[in-house]
Amino acid sequence: MVLSRTWKIALSFVAAIALVSAQDAPKPADKPQKVAKDQAEADLINSIPKTNDPLERIKILDKWTRDYPETAFAAERQAEYLKDYGDAKDFKNHMRIASDMLKADPNNETALRTLIGDIYQLKNPSPSDYDLPITRRRI
Helix, strand or coil, X not given: CHHHHHHHHHHHHHHXXXXXXXXXXXXXXXXXXXXXXXXXHHHHHHHCCCCCXXXXXXXXXXXXXXXXXXXXXHHXXXXXXXXXXXXXXXXXXXXXXXXXXXXXXXXXXXXXXXXXXXXXXXXXXXXXXXCCHHHHCCC
């Protein structure tokens, strides 16, 4: 009898804590929806996943960058460049994009991993290829 009463008290206590925690939990802030500046930008964005060739996707990204240097999707565009240069095995540009990403966010783990991994993939690297943001970081 004592054990069942103890269990009931313990379960009530856990339920009360869960209820209070659920009420105090921060609600996700409503972020403003990202939208393309016009239909032409939206068409460029939507054409990228329809293309299987990474070199063709890079051409679309280059056109998007030329036509819309300022966009609400700048981070997504950088991530797509990073993915496509990696798929194309263009390690110098892959590292260039990762380096640009680190300038915006010095703790970007994907960019750091890319730089560290790609340095071994370069064929005949120049001294400037080794001048990366991670070599100038303070730990």
